[in-house]
Amino acid sequence: MHIYQGKSVLEGVAIGPLRLMHSQKPTITDAKGEGAEKEEAKFRAAQQKAVSILQKLYESALSSVGKSDAEIFAMHIDMTEDLDLEDAVIDRIKQGANAAYAVKEAGNEIAKTFAQMEDEYMQARSVDVLDVCNRLCNCILGIEEESVRLSTPCILAASDLTPAQIMQLDKSLVLGFVTARGSNNSHTAILARTLSLPSVVNTQTEIPEKFDGCLCVIDGFTGKVYINPDEATLQQYKQKQTELLAEREMLASLKNAESVTKDGKKTAILANVGRSLECDVAIESGAEGVGLFRSEFLYLESTDYPTEEAQFAEYSAAVQKMQGRPIVIRTMDIGADKQAKYFQLPPEENPALGYRSVRICFDRPQILKTQLRAIYRASAFGNLSVMIPMITSLQEVRFVKALAEEVKKELSQEGVAFRADMPIGIMIETPAAALIADELAKEVDFFSVGTNDLTQYTLAIDRQNQALEKFYDPRHKALLRLIRFAADAIHAQGKWIGICGELARDLTLTEFFLKIGIDELSVSAPYILPLRKRVQSIDTRSVLLETWL
Ligand code: PEP
Numbered sequence: 001m002h003i004y005q006g007k008s009v010l011e012g013v014a015i016g017p018l019r020l021m022h023s024q025k026p027t028i029t030d031a032k033g034e035g036a037e038k039e040e041a042k043f044r045a046a047q048q049k050a051v052s053i054l055q056k057l058y059e060s061a062l063s064s065v066g067k068s069d070a071e072i073f074a075m076h077i078d079m080t081e082d083l084d085l086e087d088a089v090i091d092r093i094k095q096g097a098n099a100a101y102a103v104k105e106a107g108n109e110i111a112k113t114f115a116q117m118e119d120e121y122m123q124a125r126s127v128d129v130l131d132v133c134n135r136l137c138n139c140i141l142g143i144e145e146e147s148v149r150l151s152t153p154c155i156l157a158a159s160d161l162t163p164a165q166i167m168q169l170d171k172s173l174v175l176g177f178v179t180a181r182g183s184n185n186s187h188t189a190i191l192a193r194t195l196s197l198p199s200v201v202n203t204q205t206e207i208p209e210k211f212d213g214c215l216c217v218i219d220g221f222t223g224k225v226y227i228n229p230d231e232a233t234l235q236q237y238k239q240k241q242t243e244l245l246a247e248r249e250m251l252a253s254l255k256n257a258e259s260v261t262k263d264g265k266k267t268a269i270l271a272n273v274g275r276s277l278e279c280d281v282a283i284e285s286g287a288e289g290v291g292l293f294r295s296e297f298l299y300l301e302s303t304d305y306p307t308e309e310a311q312f313a314e315y316s317a318a319v320q321k322m323q324g325r326p327i328v329i330r331t332m333d334i335g336a337d338k339q340a341k342y343f344q345l346p347p348e349e350n351p352a353l354g355y356r357s358v359r360i361c362f363d364r365p366q367i368l369k370t371q372l373r374a375i376y377r378a379s380a381f382g383n384l385s386v387m388i389p390m391i392t393s394l395q396e397v398r399f400v401k402a403l404a405e406e407v408k409k410e411l412s413q414e415g416v417a418f419r420a421d422m423p424i425g426i427m428i429e430t431p432a433a434a435l436i437a438d439e440l441a442k443e444v445d446f447f448s449v450g451t452n453d454l455t456q457y458t459l460a461i462d463r464q465n466q467a468l469e470k471f472y473d474p475r476h477k478a479l480l481r482l483i484r485f486a487a488d489a490i491h492a493q494g495k496w497i498g499i500c501g502e503l504a505r506d507l508t509l510t511e512f513f514l515k516i517g518i519d520e521l522s523v524s525a526p527y528i529l530p531l532r533k534r535v536q537s538i539d540t541r542s543v544l545l546e547t548w549l
């Protein structure tokens with residue numbers, strides 16, 4: 001038995017014969033081109049060919065995995081035609097490079113910029129840039145893209161897999177995959193999750209040729225891959241696979257069920273998303289709405305402040321996808337670990353305690369005003385609310401409300417449709433906000449607890465500092481007491497309170513949250529159904545709060 005350790009992409013178990021897949025990268029030299037004009041023409045023709053390949057992949061993905069994941073290929077089309085990439089390639093061609101070399105070099109440079117970003121999602125986009133440029137190079141050099149022909153069910157092993165390669169596979173024959181490289185935020189990983197393929201990436205060592213055809217087990221819980229497992233290991237995983245299947249069928253039956261306890265207490269279970277595309281997944285996963293739309297992703301993906309129109313397009317798309325279900329857009333939470341270069345924020349000694357979110361908007365109100373205009377305009381399309389992060393005082397809330405009033409006045413004067421009574425809420429991410437929740441509740445319509453930051457600020461632990469991980473305890477009494485204190489104060493004013501930090505999905509705390517009357521829990525899509533099952537199993541009459549506090 002041989003064991004490889006990688007990063008899990010999707011929890012689950014896959015058992016089957018291993019099939020090794022090789023991909024050959026084209027050899028690209030810096031040999032002199034045939035002159036700028038001809039090389040540019042080669043590049044333009046390659047762009048067209050690549051777009052038509054991607055268009056076909058998009059259409060095939062649309063019918064096999066649905067719109068949300070098909071968008072990966074729409075994004076690759078945009079990247080293929082991206083003006084920054086184009087300029088970088090043409091510049092190099094003008095300096096004498098051949099077209100393929102120019103694309104390769106420009107792609108490497110752009111990919112490096114993505115790889116150096118703080119946000120993990122953005123880092124994973126560097127792989128997309130390389131994939132797009134690889135396809136362009138193949139088109140320039142006249143190399144056909146390889147596709148793997150499968151005839152029997154198998155677990156695929158490769159150095160890395162691109163989303164295009166995954167799409168071209170016969171999905172009914174792939175049980176899972178193992179790659180030596182890649183991250184669990186890559187689009188390949190995202191596709192694997194949509195296709196429910198238990199997979200492991202980043203084993204770092206390539207699986208040797210001699211294991212081609214051998215029996216393989218993927219443990220998508222631990223990220224372990226067993227080749228030629230011994231009999232006991234094999235039996236253990238077969239058993240686990242049977243149990244998981246039964247569990248999945250049971251959870252699927254809860255998709256349209258109510259989130260209500262045995263004693264009749266209801267709590268809404270919603271999804272946390274980062275972009276409008278994820279709203280489809282949220283609904284498919286049984287979400288009753290979106291409890292947190294982290295709008296800062298739009299800012300992090302841009303190279304300059306996103307325009308009102310770009311924001312309006314994204315927010316109105318999200319609202320419409322939710323088809324009348326509630327959706328809460330959080331205004332941009334830039335700063336601390338989420339840095340966008342064009343904000344040109346000054347370097348800080350303690351970024352987590354520094355210039356972040358609404359604090360930046362005090363000095364640069366136009367940023368928030370533009371965003372609020374886009375959000376109010378989108379409010380005409382459905383059940384939208386806006387939420388402000390990182391609040392510590394009444395003064396901040398009043399500042400945002402005054403801006404909202406200005407925006408409403410402008411939109412009315414312009415004759416633009418919007419919902420004048422769109423609810424405004426705030427996040428409880430600081431002990432200060434929790435402790436003055438009674439006063440804040442007189443100013444706003446609702447609250448959502450951001451337990452990730454509330455833990456950081458209550459326990460004085462930088463959430464980014466790995467050395468402090470063992471002290472970062474979101475179940476600390478201090479935190480639970482703050483949440484209960486805030487919930488009581490907010491309910492006393494007749495307002496509602498949800499939880500959208502990671503703690504919302506901690507099934508050992510669901511009883512506590514329900515007992516103190518938390519009105520909604522918002523979690524990432526895969527946690528919705530297990531949470532609903534947990535809610536249904538609870539009888540709050542027998543829960544003793546003292547156990548927690
Ligand atoms: C939180 O702080 O719990 C939260 C939901 O916000 P973020 O994780 O985006 O800071």
Ligand code: MG
Nearest residue numbers: 429450452453
């Ligand atoms: Mg936060």
